[in-house]
Amino acid sequence: MLLVVAYSRAARGTLRNVCRTHEGVVVRRFGRVALLAETEFAAFQALRLREKHGGDVQIERTRPFNEFEALDASIREAASAYEARDEPALPYATFADGSEHPAPEQMRDTEL
Numbered sequence: 001m002l003l004v005v006a007y008s009r010a011a012r013g014t015l016r017n018v019c020r021t022h023e024g025v026v027v028r029r030f031g032r033v034a035l036l037a038e039t040e041f042a043a044f045q046a047l048r049l050r051e052k053h054g055g056d057v058q059i060e061r062t063r064p065f066n067e068f069e070a071l072d073a074s075i076r077e078a079a080s081a082y083e084a085r086d087e088p089a090l091p092y093a094t095f096a097d098g099s100e101h102p103a104p105e106q107m108r109d110t111e112l
Contacts, residue, residue: 001027001062002036004046008056011049015057018045035062070112074102 006015012032019026019034025042027035036042038061050057067076078101082092093104 001038001064002042002046003058003060003062004034004036004049005058005060006032006049006053006056007058008053011053011056014049014052018049074100075107078102 004015006012015032015034019029022041022045025036025039025045027037029035036046046057046059050059078096081101082095085095095101096103
């Protein structure tokens with residue numbers, strides 16, 4: 001997918017118009033941000049925006065996040081266990097301390 005971010009008011013207006021006019025290329029729209037299908041036509045629309053608004057438009061190529069490919073089971077299990085905790089205000093670092101769950105420091109230093 002293509003992630004298009006519009007930073008100026010004019011660029012946001014043009015992005016809104018592109019999304020309304022070419023609904024078939026829009027996967028999802030979030031105000032100043034749109035996810036476009038990974039097609040040449042969608043890329044053409046994104047490049048038009050950047051050509052018209054220059055640095056006020058950022059285009060990034062993205063791919064869906066597959067948690068089963070990108071992460072060890074321990075991270076998924078930690079997230080599930082943490083969201084099922086008994087005390088909603090308990091910070092994750094405290095929750096993980098003394099358990100089998102990975103420490104926040106360990107996760108911060110490990111790239112996907």
